Amino acid sequence: NLPFLDTGLLYRAVGWTLREQGGDSANAIDALAACTFDSALLNNPGLRSEIVGGLASRVSVHPEVRRALDKRQKDFASQPAGAVLDGRDIGTVIAPNADVKLFVTASSEARAVRRFEEMKRRKEPANFDDILADILKRDERDQNRDTAPLKPAKDADLLDTTDLTIDAAIQQAIALVNAKKSSRQHKDPA
Template sequence: MTDAVGHPVVTIDGPTASGKGTVASRVAAVLGFHLLDSGALYRLTALASARQGVAADDAESLAGIAATLDIRFTGNDVVLDGCDVSHEIRAEAIGLRASAIAVHGPVRNALFARQRAFREAPGLVADGRDMGTVIFPDARLKVFLTASVEARAARRLKQLSDKGFSANMDDLLKDLRERDARDTARTVAPLKPAADAFLLDTSEMSIETAVDAVIGWYRRSA
């Protein structure tokens, strides 16, 4: 299959803590492609708007912030307004705020072109929630990762603990269920598999196995 426009794209969508970020980064490394962590853009918008005291329901103000973010991705570092915020944007409170502001159409529209601009030679692996359905509908390969909410909560707990954040399993389960409901029910770009996406349940699957599956699908699609 040939991409309709530009360089090849692999999209990896799925709910929070399904493993899409880790799988996407490893697939990008194997293929030698660029990587887009679309969730980071929403987290950056969440962080910047929180710093400015903008309410999570003020769609137009949030969109203005999203459109003018001064951001830079350097390796694993995420820089906002000249400061490294790689650790700060992974806080659970910022993730929850990012999910809340992502329901707004103006915010999603403001970030649309910024996400599309990551499509450069030799190719791109993009992870998020609407990469295959909205941002790159002509992607060469679309993958939708999922996992049970219990497996995802356990992964999220480990991620937060490893980064030095405190967390509670019951709270994480509640937050994930609420986030899933919000992401799938929103009227703009709801979380769902693209019609032509490969589905991959990672509940009891190692990262290595998931990466191998995606690489295999990609090579067979070329």
């Protein structure tokens, strides 16, 4: 019952807004101008499109864009009752002092299959090879950007979902969180 934020949607909203404004994703000034979007945009299913996902990855390399979105994410993460954030730099940049950090991963191929199936369910045109190539390019870009590169936090638990169903991945995530909480309670019996 914790509030949830898919931080990737913030970058997708920037990509969407940039496209609507006719901006250039390689231009930091254009990308920064697209950071002032209405929060209602986060509910737009169009943000999940492949085109917008590619734009999100390209605008996320700009330090100015990352700084513009950092406060929004940090404010969300610091809610008194807790929160869950999903994103590529949450454990390393946004919430480095989080009580529990999970670095959820899967092989590129497994992620491409999942994305391909998701697009087919939504009746969107889908080509597996194009999806896989896009995932590989995005990972390369995100892992090698200067600001907030994609990498696990040193104290994050790894959850590889390559061979897991959704239910099995959820159960494993819950087990990791419970183990971390239990370990913390044994250290701090007060």
